[in-house]
Each structure stands twice: as C-alpha cells, then as structure tokens.
Amino acid sequence: MVYSQAKVIAGGLAHIPIVIGIFYFIMTFFNKRALEYAEANKPKKVEKKVEKPQLKEKSPARTKVEAKVDIKKTTSASSEIKTELPKNQEINNIENKPMKKKHADVPVNIYRPKMPYEGTVIENYSLLKEGAIGRVNHITFDLKDSDPFLNYVEGQSIGIMPAGEDANGKPHKLRLYSIASTRHGDNFEGNTVSLCVRQLQYEKDGETINGVCSTYLCDIKPGDKVKITGPVGKEMLLPEEEDSNIVMLATGTGIAPMRAYLRRMFEASEKEKNSWNFRGKAWLFMGAPKSANLLYEEDLQRYLTNYPDNFKYTKAISREQQNTKGGRMYIQDRVLESANELFNMIEDEKTHIYLCGLKGMEPGIDEAMTKAAEEKGLNWSELRPQLKKAGRWHVETY
16 A cells, blocks of 8 residues: 555644654653652761660659669560670679789889898708708898888898809809798897798709709808898789778798788787788698608797687698598698688789799699688689789789
C-alpha cells in the first residue's frame, strides 16, 4: 500500500503525544528514585542523649552519685547495664588501697664505692651455740667519725668492700648486707651499725670454697678498718602506723632486719628514744637447721615474756622437728599449720608481711601461701600482687 506524504506526516504527528507521555513517565520515575536516594543518604544530625536509669514507680530524686552506685550494684543477668569486676580488684575482705607511700626522707647512698666510709670494728662475736652448723657472727661498726654522718633506718642495707684483690688483680666487689640494728644502734647512742653475717662455704671439685666477703667479715677484729657504702634500700621499711601488724618470715641470717624491727618495737631504751610506740601484733616465723642455730634467741624469749599480747614466735627447726607428713619441719610447714590465723591477719589492711633469707625459700613459701589461701577461699596468685601494690608484701632474698 502506498501512502501519500500528507498521510505519513499526519500519522507521525499523531504519535507525538504518545512519545511525550512515555518520556514523561520515565523522567518522573527516575526523578522520584533520585530524590529517595538523596534523602536516604543525607547526613543526619547526631544528638547527644542522656539516658536516665529507669525508676520503679515514683522514686525520690537521686543524685548522680547515688545513681552510679545503683548501676555498680547491678548483678542480674537480665539487667540492661552490665558491669565486670576489674581483674585487680581485691578479693573477700582485702580492699583496694592507694599505692604504697614513698619514703622521701629515707637516707640513700651517703657513701658510694668510689668514696666509701672507713668504719672501725667495735665488736665481732659468734651468735651460735655449741653443736651448731656453720659460722654466724654479729659485727658492729663505729660510725661517729663519718662526715657526712652515715645514718640509716630499719630495713636498709649497707655495702662492705672486702680488703684485697681478686684473681685478676682488681679490688673485690662490694657485697650488700641487711642491717641488724635499729637507727640508734646496739648501744642506743645512734653512732653504730651492726650486721649478722654467715660465712659462705660450698664444695667445688672436692674442695671447700669460702665466700670472700663473708669470710673477711667473720675474721675481722675490733680496731680493724672496713670500707662501708650506703645505706640503700626502701623495700623492707617498717610502716609508720603504730597499730600495724608485722608478719616476719625468716631463715638463717634473714633474721637481721627482723631483729632491727623487734628491737624498735620492744626494747625499753629504744622505745624511750622514739616517738613511735608499737601497738600492733608482731609474728615471727623463724627457720633454722638446729636449735643451736637459732639467732638472738635470748632477746626473742624476753620479748615473749614482756609483750605476750604483741609478739608471737613460731620456730621451724628442720633437723629436730617433723611436719605432719613425717618429714623435716620447714618454715612453709609452719605457715600451713597457722593458715587460718595467718590469713585472718593478712585480710586486715594494717598487716604487712616481710620475707628475708636465702632465695631458695621463696618457692616453698609461695606454695604454702597458695595452700593456706585456698583454705580461706582466696587466690594467692591474685592476692600477692595486690599486697605488693599496696606496699604490704616485702621481700629481700639472696
């Protein structure tokens, strides 16, 4: 069929409204989608909302502190606000306390190795009774000529530089020893310092080897000059509070700082000189191989007689006593025997524990403390660092 030009034009014009309608529909559809997309991705203004804890019925108005306390007390599993106890939170009655105090007024390094003080030996005598094992001496040095004056406090140490040279022709290195006297000295005049020294001896290739410095000290005589450094140390200091409880765990010459503590607490002449009057309880656990090796025993028995309410003394004599299993009695066995009473004291925030002696005693004490703590429902591995942080766990082993 053949159409004329006029008909073709007329037919084309007739389809224009249809095409326009289709284009209008398409534009409307895409414009709507574009607006929806823009609205959906439009940045939203964030408003800070303060959520108030829901109150049952009409409760009186509470302060922020009160509301916070209520939140901390929430323990129900269905509660909307959940809190977890910090890992280092004290367990049972052991409370989180501020970190230990700094002892800014404690003298340190008045004399150093390059410029030591030459003190004069006043006395040097054996502390052991007949039948004892080894050699342990009490040695006192005169400090009155020191300038600057070599003062110290209980729980510190001094360095001793033994005379002579080593195998390489160099001066012997200094050794540190815990001070066994109070700041006022054994004569209570404030011008001496005393040490408790055991001669080190060990076997090597069938030969007995003597410790250099310990042998030197045990052999010196009154009038001899000795190079002294220090004092050093703030780990083993006594607390300032008069009503503190002091638990002491010592073996052998580890009694040295404990002797200083006990003299400060219970010696009449010492108490007169101090503005510090001990009113707490002191408990000494002492380990020795034989009764003849117990050090300062006469003084300790006197304190027991004069201060029965303030001093307790528990001995572990390994070669003369047996533990509950029939083995030798060691200090850790005594700790287990006294677990309940001991940890009742430890749970008191006023109690400090001091450990001094050979480093080999630490594992046994740690094991005993772990078992003793378990009997009280405590975890020693968590409790010990808490005590350390609070400045209540003091260790000096060698």
